[in-house]
Amino acid sequence: MRHWVNLALLFLFSTLTVTGVLAFTLPFSQTNTRLHVVSGVVCVALVAKHVLSRTSYFRSIASRQSKAMGLMRKASVLGFWAVVLVASLSAIPPTKWLMDQSYETRQRTQIVRASSLVGFGQTSPHQRIVVRKPKREDDATLSIHLGYSTSLDQLPVTAAWVESTTGTMIETLYLDEGIAYSEVVPRSQSSGVDSVLRRSDVLPIWRHAYTIVSGVDPDGDIDGLSGATQNHRFELNPYLQPGKGNRFVVCVEFNLPGD
Numbered sequence: 001m002r003h004w005v006n007l008a009l010l011f012l013f014s015t016l017t018v019t020g021v022l023a024f025t026l027p028f029s030q031t032n033t034r035l036h037v038v039s040g041v042v043c044v045a046l047v048a049k050h051v052l053s054r055t056s057y058f059r060s061i062a063s064r065q066s067k068a069m070g071l072m073r074k075a076s077v078l079g080f081w082a083v084v085l086v087a088s089l090s091a092i093p094p095t096k097w098l099m100d101q102s103y104e105t106r107q108r109t110q111i112v113r114a115s116s117l118v119g120f121g122q123t124s125p126h127q128r129i130v131v132r133k134p135k136r137e138d139d140a141t142l143s144i145h146l147g148y149s150t151s152l153d154q155l156p157v158t159a160a161w162v163e164s165t166t167g168t169m170i171e172t173l174y175l176d177e178g179i180a181y182s183e184v185v186p187r188s189q190s191s192g193v194d195s196v197l198r199r200s201d202v203l204p205i206w207r208h209a210y211t212i213v214s215g216v217d218p219d220g221d222i223d224g225l226s227g228a229t230q231n232h233r234f235e236l237n238p239y240l241q242p243g244k245g246n247r248f249v250v251c252v253e254f255n256l257p258g259d
Helices: 002-025 030-052 055-062 071-090 095-100 204-214
Strands: 118-124 127-132 142-147 157-164 169-175 248-255
Touching: 002 030, 030 055, 118 169, 127 157, 127 169, 142 157, 142 169, 142 248, 157 204, 169 204, 204 248
Parallel strands: none
Antiparallel strands: 118 127, 127 142, 157 169, 157 248
8 A cells, every 4th residue: 555655656746846947937727736736635644644654663763762863854844834834925036937837927918807806707608607705794785697609619708897887897707717717718619710819809899998998908008097086986896886876887898710
């Protein structure tokens, strides 16, 4: 059994290493994240089993009379662990430099994330639902149901957002995962198209509204951003408060690249 656990840990650690590198260097992927998390959970379970099977060894190491590991060596291990923790939490070099090389940092102007209060998913292969929960329990919830024709072999690229009555974007509620982390549309969503497609090619209306509020154009350049009007807020929470008379517009844009 010991050899089985050792080999399993080797394969799981290899999977964690590969998926960790992919998560560090490439745009977010639900599949890669799922593989990383599941492998990590199983790895933790096997490590726990391995540690429990060797409790006598760790007790002997922890004891003051341990000859295998003296007090200074134990202190050095704890000190090394503490340095790694403090450096990571405080972003002390070279940890900050390391994180600056990640995709998340290098492409931060391209990444679009919805509010943490937004949840979305597919209720069936041709139906999606987007739910914007309120910040306060007494406020209203916004739900958007998106239904597509069952004759479609490929679902269109979709964006859903909320604008004020004057046409200024308040929040992006939903953006397909394929283009939420990169300005370039992945080939899986642009099959049959020879040229490279960008967000502005597929979802021009959403991209124009997003450019105005973010100040970041499709090339990643930061433009001058004018201030919001006095009555405008760049979050949906105040608009969901009942009895306030706030009005907003729900917008949905979809397009099938190459159609």
